[in-house]
Amino acid sequence: MRCPYCGHEDSQVKDSRPTDDGAAIRRRRQCEGCAARFTTFERIQLRELTVVKSEDRREPFDRDKLARSIAIACRKRPIEPVRVERLISGIQRQLETSGESEVTSKQIGELVMDGLRGLDSVAYIRFASVYKEFAEARDFHEFAGTLAGGGDAT
Template sequence: MKCPFCHHEDTQVIDTRVSEEGDSIRRRRRCAHCDKRFTTYERIELAMPVIVKKNGSRTEFDPTKLRASFMLALRKRPVSAEAVDAAIHRIEEKLRSSGEREVISGHVGELVMRELKRMDKIAYIRFASVYKSFEDIAEFEDAIAEVGHDRKSVAK
């Protein structure tokens, strides 16, 4: 590990500790050349899968696009920013833990719909109408009936 002060390549680890969460390792180091000390952190890095769009093009996963979709569907709805953050985190975890290197965009859309359905039924209908390209009132009615059916089965 290079020293951040003198850029010498010979540094020595003088202390190693696991973080309280257990997800990283903190190392105190000392430069053999300038004798200055510094800290490094070792963390697991799991790459997000590449998103394959309907037209076949590939793009990096972008959580800001995911957030924008949520915010558009949830516009003027009583859902907290923390709930949106938690939903985005769950989607990211599902994608990361899938182990897939590529995921079709439709799968991400389905994950968003599942989260919206749990959070806010109106936002779910809004998102579904755009995502599934509703053509007429009957498709809205079907989606509303589906949400109503889910609500009745939860009440039982």
């Protein structure tokens, strides 16, 4: 594993343990060149996923990009980080086990919407405002009304 500080090619694993949700192994490493310590995560990847964007562009699935968008929606909300991590892992697992090597950004967005709806209503509305491209305050009001009324907001 290449050191993120000095670029040295070799590092030594000092500690390994599973993450809280059991979906990854956390490894604490020490660079053999500069002695700096850093953490890596090892996850199971069932298949390579390609995301098909709305303009028919294709790009590799990026778990970190998914995590960032969910983190933005959940910012300053009383949500335990382990629940957010479970949501991210669950979405990735659903995509990988779908049997398809290509998934649309719309499929990913719908999975995030479903997950956030059960996690936190404010995070759900925040994500929806970007995903559904709300243009004015009325859009928020109408969407929140469907949420409060039990209607289908997707």
